[in-house]
């Protein structure tokens with residue numbers, strides 16, 4: 001019985017790896033996403049969100065001549081390391097292809113890092129409005145309702161962005177959210193590719209998938225190491241096993 005289970009597991013693993021390799025080459029070489037020469041605002045909640053969660057997206061956009069702006073809603077000062085983390089964020093962003101003048105880090109008394117701090121969507125919406133107007137942004141990207149890690153500050157970023165889209169008079173600005181996958185899929189890195197492909201809604205043109213090449217994975221890893229103050233042992237495991245270092249899925253937010 002035990003040998004049957006081991007044999008079946010081995011066959012399944014081989015099947016998964018073979019499918020992953022095939023899909024990886026198909027999707028790397030046939031990316032259908034049409035995002036070129038756009039002005040894009042990525043909204044994150046803390047320094048390191050950009051490379052922990054959005055690396056594949058940022059590195060794809062970088063190669064398509066998009067102008068990417070980053071809005072970080074806090075300096076991540078929960079442990080008193082805010083000023084260090086601000087510098088780490090700038091270093092990480094440069095690695096990911098964001099120009100230093102396009103990095104905006106907010107340190108507002110009502111938007112302090114911490115899961116127990118409630119962030120007001122109206123306040124976030126007003127901050128977004130300033131940036132969108134100033135930089136003529138046409139696409140906003142942020143977390144979804146589960147915020148990848150369920151962190152309330154991540155979810156607050158979506159609530160603020162949604163509030164902005166609902167209140168703006170412009171019809172030309174669209175909002176994408178980063179899809180959170182179940183925890184069992186979060187830590188199998190590129191092996192999640194067959195499942196990503198399986199669950200992809202082929203009729204939904206507003207569902208974008210970004211897969212990192214090995215070169216881009218190394219670049220995202222380098223960005224992660226910019227955050228030295230956060231680089232505890234399990235972050236190294238995160239780099240190796242997190243799906244978000246290799247795969248991002250974005251879904252257009254339907255406001256109506």
Ligand SMILES: [Zn+2]
Pocket residue numbers: 045046049151154
């Ligand atoms: Zn975060």
